[in-house]
Amino acid sequence: MKTYIVILRGINVSGKNKIPMAELRELLFTLNVENVQTYIQSGNIVLDSNMSKEDVIAAIKNAIREKFGYEIAVMAKTVAEWEKVISENPYPTDNHKIVSFTFLSEVPKITTIEVSNTNDDTYTVVNDMVYIYCPSGFGKTKLTNNFFEKKLKVTATSRNYRTTMKLLELAKK
Numbered sequence: 001m002k003t004y005i006v007i008l009r010g011i012n013v014s015g016k017n018k019i020p021m022a023e024l025r026e027l028l029f030t031l032n033v034e035n036v037q038t039y040i041q042s043g044n045i046v047l048d049s050n051m052s053k054e055d056v057i058a059a060i061k062n063a064i065r066e067k068f069g070y071e072i073a074v075m076a077k078t079v080a081e082w083e084k085v086i087s088e089n090p091y092p093t094d095n096h097k098i099v100s101f102t103f104l105s106e107v108p109k110i111t112t113i114e115v116s117n118t119n120d121d122t123y124t125v126v127n128d129m130v131y132i133y134c135p136s137g138f139g140k141t142k143l144t145n146n147f148f149e150k151k152l153k154v155t156a157t158s159r160n161y162r163t164t165m166k167l168l169e170l171a172k173k
Contacts, residue, residue: 001034001048004056005082005167007103008043008064009073009145009157017070019043027067031059037170043072044163046170053078073155075103079171086164090124091133096161098137102130102148105155113151118142130156 011017021038024045028036033049033056049056057074064072077085091099102123111125121134121141130148134141138160148156159167 001050002053003035003046003048003079003171004053004076005079005171006045006047006056006060006074006076007157007159007167008045008060009075009155011043011070011072017068017072019064019068019070023067024064027063028060031063039163039166039170042163043157044159044167046167073105073157075105075155075157077103079168082164082168082171085129086168088126088129089131090126091131093161096165098134099161100132100134100138100158101161101164102132102145102156102158104128104130104148104152108152108154110152113148115142115147115151125152128154132158 011019021041025036025038028047032051033047035048037046038044051059053076057076061072061074064070085101089099093099107128108125119136121143123143124131132143134143145156145158
């Protein structure tokens with residue numbers, strides 16, 4: 001049995017695509033998975049399954065579509081893959097509030113994007129990840145999920161440093 005960290009794109013944001021976590025956990029338990037945990041309301045899941053990562057993603061996508069009627073992007077990583085994501089972060093984490101991890105649905109064909117007026121905000125694309133460093137905070141950055149989706153032509157969902165580390169902690173319990 002493998003432990004997966006699963007992240008959903010675009011649920012419970014500004015009143016759209018509402019999925020109560022208790023209902024999501026109940027739904028997941030019908031999918032032949034175990035030890036389901038959710039973290040906060042934004043689609044963070046830790047679970048164990050004998051299914052492949054691709055099958056876990058497909059099962060969750062289909063179950064959410066059938067139960068809630070939403071077409072949601074679902075991404076998953078094993079604990080080892082999640083640890084690699086964290087280890088490849090090129091930015092300092094002494095102030096973790098200015099570091100973010102953007103998970104991509106696949107490795108993009110391009111890795112450098114022209115972007116102007118970012119102040120000191122910067123990003124680095126590594127495989128299927130974008131690491132974001134915003135010294136002034138994330139409130140006004142142009143480096144958003146929508147920006148990366150449009151420019152890289154892939155699906156993107158971001159988690160801040162604290163959430164990324166907490167999901168790893170939950171997965172290793």
